Amino acid sequence: MSTKINSRSPFYITATEPTVAEGAFDCTVAGLANFSVEPDGTIINPTLLQGTIIAQDHTSFSEIAFGAGSQSRTVNYTIKIPDGFSNTASGTFSCPATFTQTAPSSACNSSSNKLTFSGSISNLTNVSSGTSITLSDRFSVNSAAFLKYELIEVGQSAFSAVFSNINSISSTLTFSTGSVGVESKYYVAGFNAVDNCVVHSNLFTVSSAGASVAADCNDVNLVGGSITSNGIVNLPSYTPSFDLQSVKINTIASTDVDIDISSIVQAGTASSDLNNTTGSTRDIVLTLNFKPPNSFTNSGSTIDCDVTITQDANTTPALSCTSTTIAYNNFLIADTGDIVIGGATVRVDTVSATIVSATTNISDGGSGFLQAFPKVSSVTARTIKVRFIVPTQRSGANYSNTGQILNDASGGCDVTGSSQNPDNNPCSASSNTYRLSLESFGDGLTPPDLAATEFCDNQVTHAVTRQVQINSSGVNVSNISVGNIVCQGGTPINGGNRVHAISRFDSVAGDTGSTFQVIQIDQFGMVTAGPFDVNCNTSDFQNDNIM
Structure with a gap:
């Protein structure tokens, strides 16, 4: 873009608008957030600040x-690098997202407290001006009232999706698009109105009408791609509706090899087969195998597309664990022996590294290490093992093992300097x-x-359902004694010096006839x-145990 600036009439200066340099695109710039995994295994994909x-x-x-x-749970995402970054020509960047999947709550474990999903939602094809699903054909209400539906997109959405009434069990869901040859995948989530328990549908595909032709590599539209000197592959970008099946090394410097590197590429780690120690640049031919979307006549088969990368x-x-350029900070060991890495950092030559995990240096009896140290009765020095990915250096002079987990075969690098205090929390006791x-x-x-x-x-009853832990001598209520501590979530509760009904299991107290x-419990x-x-x-109060 050119801009004319009136310097002094009738003279003009013609200037070119500057291009803003964005630097290199990486997972920090991508800004993955809000990733989660539901108890039933449904993945809620992250939002991105930049990239697709x-x-x-x-x-x-x-x-x-x-x-x-x-x-x-970890999902590795292939993200298309936007224009304007120094590595845009690389095409894509691989970023992991991790979440701890937990079991459903006790309320949501009961089938009566959540919706029922029956059968499956069929794939929709030839969608254009509007194709609808009647959700009550698949979702039904049990004892808890219906709350709402939500639509979960897997990858990019190429369709407009509209619920007729998001708060009605009988809602329809209508998909439409003006595009040809596009495809997207979805889940439908149904929530009840009592405790917000969720049930998910099967994963289903929505595809638009397409020309009656077979897909080829022109439709895939491979753009960019790069391979670092130590073997990290950044795939070229491609049309998202094509489902990448595998990545193979076809040739290295014109020599046929045929090596499948799909899992290595998706994880964003380096391939030892592509570590270029020849001293010269060389051409690598990768073969990417794709499944075309349903809008093409060859959607039931796959096509191979080659890309040549120098x-x-x-x-x-290579970076080693003994390098003095590595700095470890804020690794903590709790009194319980758990290793806390929430605020921890690893820096290599002042560049932040991605921490993968931290464990004890105590064998778990197999090929790994214990996740937490045993409790101690006095302050004890500890050595932890830290696994991190060797980062890309700002200077561009990367280590030969950049992108790899350092010393992964031995559980990471040994880090000393931490200590564990004795556990004085009464709630940590049995x-x-x-x-x-x-x-x-x-x-x-x-x-x-x-x-x-x-x-x-007032002749009423009171629910006895709050789950707590007590360091009693046995499992029965009669085993509780004065001086025991009542805990919830690992912390003593504030009982307020008040009287509480207690039971081993969910029950009711009050005017029940029993x-x-x-x-x-005190504060x-x-x-x-x-x-x-x-x-x-009977007004029968038997109290033999008052402090």
Whole structure:
């Protein structure tokens, strides 16, 4: 763009508008946020500050059953680099996103508390002016009322999607587009109105009408692509509706090799087969295998598209764990032995590195290491093992193992200087699980047996469903004694010197016609009275245990 500036009439200066240099595009610039994985394995893709997701190595994970342990999940996203960056010609950049998938809550574990999804939503083809799905054909309500639907996009959306009434179980969902030869994938999520439990549909595909032709590599539209000297592949960008199936090395410097590097490329790590130690630049031919969208006549098959990339020689040294250029900061060990890396950093030559994990240096009995240290009775020096990805250097003089996890085969680099304090939290002791009432009575001055009578007022009942842990001598309420500590979430509760109903399992207290138990808890979570029995019909208060 040219701009004329009136310098002094009738003379003009003609200036060219400057181009703003954006620097290199990376995962920090991409700014992935809001990534999550639902208990049933549905992936909620992240939002991006810059760039466009064109591929991902997972579209769902296995469901975690109620009561099972959590699971760390990672999806590697292939992101198209926008114009204006120093590495735009590379085409794409691979970025991981990680989330801890947890089991469903107890409320959502009950089938009566959530919707039912039956069968599957069929793929939609030849969509143009409007194709609708009646969602009540697949979703149905149980005892909990319906709240709303949500549409979850997997990758780029090429369609307009409209619910007729997002808050009605009978809503239709209509897709339309003015584009030819496009395809997108979706889930539908249904929520109930009581506890916001969610049920997801199957993953289904929506494709538009297309010309009656077979797709070829011109339709794929490969643009850019690069390979670092140590073997990190940045794929060329391509039309997102084409589903990348595999990446192979076809030739290295005109020598046929035929090596599949799909998983390495998707993870954004370096391929040892492409580490260029020849001292000269060389041409690499990659073969990318794609499945065309349904709008093409050959959608049931795949096509191979070759791209030739010139690779520079690798003349730089490898980074090692003993390098003095590595700085570790803010790695902490909790009293419980857990390793805390939330505020931790690793810097190489002042450049931030991506931390993959941190573990103990204690063998887990197999090929790995324990995730947490055992508790200690005195301050103990600890060595942790840190796995991080060797970063790209700002100077451009990268290490030969840039993009790789340093010392990955040995669990990472050993880092000393941390210590673990003894665990003095009473809630860390062995404990048993109970339920407290949602309401409590008394003011700390009223004797607990009199305060307990308030459970019987107005002939009402009170839910006993608040889950807590108590360091009692056994699992029964009778095993609780004065001096025990009541905890929730690893912290003593504030009992307010009030009387609380207690049970081993979810129950009710009050005017039920049955006997229930109560205890008094102070502001520090200590049991100061009880347990003793209460029966609203007989006024039977048996209290032998008051501090």
